[in-house]
Amino acid sequence: MAAERKGGVTISQVAKEAGVARSSVSRAYTRPDMLSPETVERIKAAAGKLGYVPNHTARALSTGRYGNVALIVPDVANPFFPPMIRAAQVEADRSDFCVFLGNSDEDPEKEDQLLGRFAGQVEGIILASPRLSDERIAAHALLRPLVLINRDVKGIPKVLIDSGTGIAEATQHLADFGHRNIVYVSGPSTSWSNKQRRAAVRHASKKLGLELSFVSASVPSFEAGLQAVDAILAKGATAAIAFDDVTAQGILAGLGERGVSVPGEFSVVGCDDALGPLTVPSLTTVSSRSIEAGKLAVSLLLEVLGSQAVRDASYVLETHLIVRSTTGPAPERGQS
Amino acid sequence: MAAERKGGVTISQVAKEAGVARSSVSRAYTRPDMLSPETVERIKAAAGKLGYVPNHTARALSTGRYGNVALIVPDVANPFFPPMIRAAQVEADRSDFCVFLGNSDEDPEKEDQLLGRFAGQVEGIILASPRLSDERIAAHALLRPLVLINRDVKGIPKVLIDSGTGIAEATQHLADFGHRNIVYVSGPSTSWSNKQRRAAVRHASKKLGLELSFVSASVPSFEAGLQAVDAILAKGATAAIAFDDVTAQGILAGLGERGVSVPGEFSVVGCDDALGPLTVPSLTTVSSRSIEAGKLAVSLLLEVLGSQAVRDASYVLETHLIVRSTTGPAPERGQS
DNA sequence: GGTTGACATGCAACCGGTTGCACAGCATAG
DNA sequence: CTATGCTGTGCAACCGGTTGCATGTCAACC
Numbered sequence: 216m217a218a219e220r221k222g223g224v225t226i227s228q229v230a231k232e233a234g235v236a237r238s239s240v241s242r243a244y245t246r247p248d249m250l251s252p253e254t255v256e257r258i259k260a261a262a263g264k265l266g267y268v269p270n271h272t273a274r275a276l277s278t279g280r281y282g283n284v285a286l287i288v289p290d291v292a293n294p295f296f297p298p299m300i301r302a303a304q305v306e307a308d309r310s311d312f313c314v315f316l317g318n319s320d321e322d323p324e325k326e327d328q329l330l331g332r333f334a335g336q337v338e339g340i341i342l343a344s345p346r347l348s349d350e351r352i353a354a355h356a357l358l359r360p361l362v363l364i365n366r367d368v369k370g371i372p373k374v375l376i377d378s379g380t381g382i383a384e385a386t387q388h389l390a391d392f393g394h395r396n397i398v399y400v401s402g403p404s405t406s407w408s409n410k411q412r413r414a415a416v417r418h419a420s421k422k423l424g425l426e427l428s429f430v431s432a433s434v435p436s437f438e439a440g441l442q443a444v445d446a447i448l449a450k451g452a453t454a455a456i457a458f459d460d461v462t463a464q465g466i467l468a469g470l471g472e473r474g475v476s477v478p479g480e481f482s483v484v485g486c487d488d489a490l491g492p493l494t495v496p497s498l499t500t501v502s503s504r505s506i507e508a509g510k511l512a513v514s515l516l517l518e519v520l521g522s523q524a525v526r527d528a529s530y531v532l533e534t535h536l537i538v539r540s541t542t543g544p545a546p547e548r549g550q551s
Numbered sequence: 552m553a554a555e556r557k558g559g560v561t562i563s564q565v566a567k568e569a570g571v572a573r574s575s576v577s578r579a580y581t582r583p584d585m586l587s588p589e590t591v592e593r594i595k596a597a598a599g600k601l602g603y604v605p606n607h608t609a610r611a612l613s614t615g616r617y618g619n620v621a622l623i624v625p626d627v628a629n630p631f632f633p634p635m636i637r638a639a640q641v642e643a644d645r646s647d648f649c650v651f652l653g654n655s656d657e658d659p660e661k662e663d664q665l666l667g668r669f670a671g672q673v674e675g676i677i678l679a680s681p682r683l684s685d686e687r688i689a690a691h692a693l694l695r696p697l698v699l700i701n702r703d704v705k706g707i708p709k710v711l712i713d714s715g716t717g718i719a720e721a722t723q724h725l726a727d728f729g730h731r732n733i734v735y736v737s738g739p740s741t742s743w744s745n746k747q748r749r750a751a752v753r754h755a756s757k758k759l760g761l762e763l764s765f766v767s768a769s770v771p772s773f774e775a776g777l778q779a780v781d782a783i784l785a786k787g788a789t790a791a792i793a794f795d796d797v798t799a800q801g802i803l804a805g806l807g808e809r810g811v812s813v814p815g816e817f818s819v820v821g822c823d824d825a826l827g828p829l830t831v832p833s834l835t836t837v838s839s840r841s842i843e844a845g846k847l848a849v850s851l852l853l854e855v856l857g858s859q860a861v862r863d864a865s866y867v868l869e870t871h872l873i874v875r876s877t878t879g880p881a882p883e884r885g886q887s
Numbered sequence: 888g889g890t891t892g893a894c895a896t897g898c899a900a901c902c903g904g905t906t907g908c909a910c911a912g913c914a915t916a917g
Numbered sequence: 918c919t920a921t922g923c924t925g926t927g928c929a930a931c932c933g934g935t936t937g938c939a940t941g942t943c944a945a946c947c
Contacts, residue, residue, distance in 0.1 A: 314653075
């Protein structure tokens with residue numbers, strides 16, 4: 216009722232109103248069992264009357280428990296991340312934690328800055344697909360609990376989405392369709408996922424006797440995919456596996472512009488299933504499990520926070536090929 | 552260098568190391584002009600040696616300036632929001648603010664909870680497309696600075712994306728193509744944007760003499776769009792304007808399943824330009840300006856924080872139709 | 888040469904909670 | 918009837934900074 220202007224009703228005001236000591240008010244909230252039921256009642260009544268709400272910040276300062284975690288991603292707007300962010304959010308919520316979100320813009324330095332800015336108001340940090348060096352990551356991990364997503368640094372708990380399995384399936388799928396010459400359109404060089412995917416496609420191609428070339432789209436974006444098309448066609452390939460779905464869509468758009476039909480003349484495979492069946496033609500891609508990764512990362516972090524023990528836990532999530540409509544038989548070879 | 556175990560190098564440790572008082576260390580960071588240059592230098596050196604980082608929380612407690620803002624959205628994974636979130640993030644960063652992200656899952660109650668949880672550790676809150684009642688919003692606004700996006704509550708600063716202009720253009724566009732019977736597929740009933748769009752399409756249809764019906768997709772999602780298709784076709788319409796792009800994509804997919812060609816037999820218009828030209832066929836839609844909205848909302852909030860004055864400011868961003876490939880001439884009318 | 892004022896720094900209170908410890912009151916055991 | 922222990926509450930220190938005020942120093946001024 217009594218909507219005091221701005222700011223704050225404090226513990227002292229409640230204490231005075233209820234005729235008890237400040238410490239009793241505090242305990243009424245944190246350890247009510249220490250007080251007689253009547254006292255608790257009286258305090259709660261006074262608090263209600265004044266509209267008292269415990270101050271999160273003050274509590275954090277004296278207990279060291281902030282009730283916050285931070286999640287840092289390279290690009291919020293990349294459709295791979297929102298579902299993950301959402302899942303992390305939900306999971307944190309279940310334990311009454313708040314989530315700070317950081318966007319590094321694919322920039323390692325920015326990532327470092329954010330890490331610093333968040334420090335001191337979070338209990339732990341989740342770094343998703345970090346672009347930072349192993350050394351810096353290890354340094355930060357020394358200062359506070361850290362969980363990685365899609366990055367493998369020794370001694371730090373992590374959740375890895377193993378796109379290798381899915382990529383291998385994709386390569387096999389293309390080979391089955393008779394493609395002999397394919398391209399892998401790679402993503403950020405500092406991305407663990409990119410390294411993993413690149414290695415997987417190389418390994419599978421070798422095993423299957425496919426000719427493989429690489430084209431680089433340093434940033435995973437629609438535009439980068441679009442711009443990669445000329446280079447891709449120049450390699451004489453009949454199919455491409457892209458670092459991610461967004462890049463793949465760019466490639467599709469570029470092929471369309473050049474009158475190359477998909478999947479008739481050229482096949483495209485994405486990765487991360489970030490767009491779902493939402494596009495037409497729907498994209499053949501590799502499942503990502505980013506939702507599980509987000510959820511898992513938070514619960515892993517909270518677990519680490521609970522038991523000081525810095526468990527060097529790793530969760531690995533396997534992926535699989537999802538065949539939709541952008542892959543088909545290799546075209547008959549007219550000329551070289 | 553000296554990587555002290557966990558937690559924190561404090562101001563006191565730095566003070567001892569540098570041989571000065573705690574207050575001087577504090578001032579070396581907040582008001583260096585009050586100290587002699589040499590002292591500042593000596594303190595910074597000591598701080599560097601110890602690896603001192605000012606504690607955000609402690610500072611917030613004593614100054615009341617938290618350096619945090621919260622952004623609450625109904626669904627992070629809805630592609631309309633990520634670009635907005637990103638823009639808000641970037642803008643906040645420019646002023647050294649951190650961003651809490653909240654996801655309400657389209658649930659008013661959850662929204663209320665989040666508002667409560669964030670209170671006490673943020674200086675201000677941005678509510679994007681809130682599903683909460685006007686009363687609750689006004690109540691929260693009384694307690695702390697609040698900025699709304701796509702919601703119009705009297706006396707509260709806001710950024711509105713006026714999709715009305717774009718929707719009117721879209722209706723005109725369909726009429727020009729000879730469509731006489733159209734459907735508006737509406738979104739969440741508590742959404743201000745939905746009300747606005749609904750009103751705009753109604754108004755424009757009336758003016759142009761079009762027959763208009765409504766189909767409801769209570770939640771804006773691909774599935775909801777998919778499920779709305781039967782109802783849409785039952786209305787005998789030749790074109791649909793959807794509440795947003797995601798719903799529109801669902802409609803497109805549903806039409807595809809039923810063998811209805813777009814734009815040959817049926818035209819579809821989305822709203823928000825959330826997907827860009829990313830899809831094939833690319834979606835005719837209404838621009839959203841969500842990036843500007845996110846940026847503007849943050850700068851407006853920071854401005855309100857700067858000058859206590861609760862400016863009842865409103866920014867209105869006009870929108871326009873973006874014609875792509877999902878609209879075309881109305882089909883010849885074979886039968887009724 | 889004593890006064891004045893600017894400047895640099897230290898002291899101590901404060902922000903709003905939490906928590907170890909002391910203490911009073913009362914019941915039970917010896 | 919005193920020793921013992923438990924329970925409920927208050928006191929005061931502490932978390933890590935910020936900030937108003939007091940103090941000491943030194944140069945400039947009359």
